Amino acid sequence: MxxxxxxxxxxxxxxxxxxxxxxxxxxxxxxxxxxxxxxxxxxxxPVDLFAPPADFANDPTADPAEHSAMLTWTQVCERTGRTPHALMQWRSITTPAPGVQLPLSSEGRWDEVTVxxxxxxxxxxxxxxxxxxxxxxxxxxxxxxxxxxxxxxxxxxxxxxxxxxxxxxxxxxxxxxxxxxxxxxxxxxxxxxxxxxxxxxxxxxxxxxxxxxxxxxxxxxxxxxxxxxxxxxxxxxxxxxxxxxxxxxxxxxxxxxxxxxxxxxxxxxxxxxxxxxxxxxxxxxx
Structure with a gap:
């Protein structure tokens, strides 16, 4: 309790x-x-990665938990082309470097990860x-x-x-x-x-x-x-x-x-x- x-x-x-x-x-x-x-x-x-399959929105029985995983901030940097360091900030490392293609939010940040x-x-x-x-x-x-x-x-x-x-x-x-x-x-x-x-x-x-x-x-x-x-x-x-x-x-x-x-x-x-x-x-x- x-x-x-x-x-x-x-x-x-x-x-x-x-x-x-x-x-x-x-x-x-x-x-x-x-x-x-x-x-x-x-x-x-810890970082939560949510990467639904393409037809997830059309499947009302799908469980989001089955399509999620935990990442480190360093692994996020590897995906976004950013530099991991002691003072890195979430907003900065989830904004992909030029040329990196990832699904983005309206604010221009990788939208499949949350913390x-x-x-x-x-x-x-x-x-x-x-x-x-x-x-x-x-x-x-x-x-x-x-x-x-x-x-x-x-x-x-x-x-x-x-x-x-x-x-x-x-x-x-x-x-x-x-x-x-x-x-x-x-x-x-x-x-x-x-x-x-x-x-x-x-x-x-x-x-x-x-x-x-x-x-x-x-x-x-x-x-x-x-x-x-x-x-x-x-x-x-x-x-x-x-x-x-x-x-x-x-x-x-x-x-x-x-x-x-x-x-x-x-x-x-x-x-x-x-x-x-x-x-x-x-x-x-x-």
Missing amino acids: SMEGLRPALAPTAGEWIAERLRGFGSTVACNVPTGFAAYARVLH QEGTLEPPALSSLLDVLAPFTGEQECHHALWEGYGWLTGASSFLVFAHADSEGGPPPPPPQPAQVPPQLQQALTAPRLSLPGRDYLLFAGPLRAALAMGHQVTDDWFDPQSPNLLWPADRSWCLTSEIDFDSTLIGGSVELIEAVLAARGLEAWAVQEEDDLSLFADTLNT
Whole structure:
């Protein structure tokens, strides 16, 4: 169930150290991950490739999942003729180089690939937690969730499509929304962790409870959301998935960052505090 293993922090004091080590609100690494760590890494969010067959639109029984695959950003660059590097930007690498022929969106970008912003999908998050576990041990961790997600206050909605059975009977009743977990209800009434440009709900729990964060839409439908901020009690590392970024940043020891860069299941690059990750900062792929 959603939020399992997490409990609300009734005061934001555990995260107040972060604001003191951020360089304001902006697009550089130091504006999103606390300064002062020995090393930093950028974990790129996995790419979903959707390449339907030519007759897909005419086949109502086709399953889109059967025609999708996961790519790395480097593989996207190989297809678009762009250059992979630590500060590459999604908009830049999905705009094909001159002479490269690919299906394009109205904005001129390869339209068969997508990447999620603001959340690290569960397989990649699980791989990252595996790397962090030896550096964390059994100590408690702090998990922060941006306060602006619509599902937190019931502002989001979903559609259910139903059809009559083969004998012409009525459609089955739509699934009922799941109850809001009590720890989420409590967090919504607690003081927020306030950082430059963003306010967060704060929770405490074990490291791998990060995989339980998200929206329990119905009893059988869980929509995961990785923590927007995650750090252990000893503050030896800190992870950030900024809501507008298509990558997750982490600061920590040299040994920890080397482990992140070498991990299977992750596409990660070393970055520096002053590096800019804004939309048009990719000067190698202009």
